[in-house]
Amino acid sequence: MGVMVQPRIGTQEEWQAEREELLKEEKELVHRGDELARKRRELPWVPVEKQYTFDTSEGTKTLADLFDGRSQLLVYHFMFGPPYETGCPVCCSIADTLDPQVVHLKARDTTLLLASRAPLEKLVAFRKRMGWDIKWVSSNGSDFNRDLGFLRTAQELKPFLEGDISATVEQNARMCGTDVAGYVSEGPGMSVYALSEEVVYRTYVTTARGLEPAMAYYGLLDRTPKGRDESTVDPLWIRRHDEY
Numbered sequence: 001m002g003v004m005v006q007p008r009i010g011t012q013e014e015w016q017a018e019r020e021e022l023l024k025e026e027k028e029l030v031h032r033g034d035e036l037a038r039k040r041r042e043l044p045w046v047p048v049e050k051q052y053t054f055d056t057s058e059g060t061k062t063l064a065d066l067f068d069g070r071s072q073l074l075v076y077h078f079m080f081g082p083p084y085e086t087g088c089p090v091c092c093s094i095a096d097t098l099d100p101q102v103v104h105l106k107a108r109d110t111t112l113l114l115a116s117r118a119p120l121e122k123l124v125a126f127r128k129r130m131g132w133d134i135k136w137v138s139s140n141g142s143d144f145n146r147d148l149g150f151l152r153t154a155q156e157l158k159p160f161l162e163g164d165i166s167a168t169v170e171q172n173a174r175m176c177g178t179d180v181a182g183y184v185s186e187g188p189g190m191s192v193y194a195l196s197e198e199v200v201y202r203t204y205v206t207t208a209r210g211l212e213p214a215m216a217y218y219g220l221l222d223r224t225p226k227g228r229d230e231s232t233v234d235p236l237w238i239r240r241h242d243e244y
Helices: 012-041 089-106 120-130 154-161 167-175 180-184 208-214 216-221
Strands: 053-056 059-062 072-077 110-116 136-138 189-196 199-206
Touching: 072 089, 089 110, 089 120, 089 167, 089 208, 120 136, 154 180, 167 180, 189 208, 199 208, 208 216
Parallel strands: 072 110, 110 136
Antiparallel strands: 053 059, 053 136, 072 189, 189 199
C-alpha cells in the first residue's frame, strides 16, 4: 500500500470554496466529453470487406452473425493468446465491468462480446472460473486481431523485447503462464461495428487508455485521496477477482 500524502487541512468554508471552483472544471470536462462522443459518432464508416470467421459455442460464425440480430456490435479484444494458460489480469478486470453491461446494451440494439485468439475450449473454461456470462468467441485462425493492430509479430516486437521490460509486463506474463514475448504479442482493444443492409462497417477502434471507461475502478480511485497510487517501477496491483 502507498503512503498517504500529507493533506492540506482546512475549514469547511475553505473546502466549499475550492470544491465549487473544481466543479466548474469538472463540468467543462463533461461538456468536452460530450463533444468528443459526438465526433466519434460522426467518424466515417469503413466497410469490412474481409470475411472473418469465429469459433463460438454455437459453431462457426461470421462477423455479421455476431451481431445476433442487432445493428451494433462492440468487441473487446481480450488478451488471451494461444500460448496463454489464463487470461490477462488487466483484461479480466475489464471483463468484470463489461459482463453486467451486456443486458443493458442489448436493450439499446447493441451486442457486446469478448474475442481472443486462444482456442474456444480454453476461453469457455476460463469464463466459467471467472463467473462471467458475456459471450466469448475465438478468432484463432483469422486475421481479425492482426488487421486491427492487436497482434504483433516477433520482428515488430524485437525493439521492445531488447529494451528494458517493466516489472508489470514480466509479472503479467507469469500470471498468464507464458513468457514476455508471448504475452506482449497480444494487445487489448475495443472495436465497434454497425450492420446496415447486410453490410458490416467498422466505426471505431481504441486501445490503451482509450479503454479506461471499461475500467470502472480507476474513475472511483481518482476520487479518493490516494488516487490510483501506482508506480512506474513496481508491478501493477491488479489481480483477477478471485486472486486478491
